[in-house]
Amino acid sequence: ALVNSFIMLSILLKTICYNFEVADEILFKVKTPLGITIHTTKNYWKIITTLKHPIMIKYKREVKLTLKDPDQIRQSKQDPKVHLYYKNIGKVYICVVADHTSTKEGYIITTYLTDRIKEGEQIYVKT
Numbered sequence: 654a655l656v657n658s659f660i661m662l663s664i665l666l667k668t669i670c671y672n673f674e675v676a677d678e679i680l681f682k683v684k685t686p687l688g689i690t691i692h693t694t695k696n697y698w699k700i701i702t703t704l705k706h707p708i709m710i711k712y713k714r715e716v717k718l719t720l721k722d723p724d725q726i727r728q729s730k731q732d733p734k735v736h737l738y739y740k741n742i743g744k745v746y747i748c749v750v751a752d753h754t755s756t757k758e759g760y761i762i763t764t765y766l767t768d769r770i771k772e773g774e775q776i777y778v779k780t
Contacts, residue, residue, distance in 0.1 A: 679693075679694055685738070686726070689758060691720050701763055705765075706764065709764050719738050719739070724746075727739070727771065727772075727773035728776050734754070735752055736752075738750075745767060746769075747765075749761060
């Protein structure tokens, strides 16, 4: 029951975030190696960089590069529309979590620094 509650909360939050973004000005759009154009808005970027992961405020350029030229892309085990984009930037990776809302576009759910790549189906590796 707890897992189902978590999944429902996650879906609700993604829906709220997506609807919030629709009415906001796009900050950037980036085409990924999968052919998906991922975007975020000015207001949602502010939420990520003030409430969720403040350290990411100085990594906007690297977040865009992670989407454009990732080292690896993994598909979430819980939600096949959610993809995790990874780029090594020294001792850590930037991870950009994106929801692919269609076969052509999606939006950033969050981004953060991590010392390891999470589980999930590996669907792309930079060669």
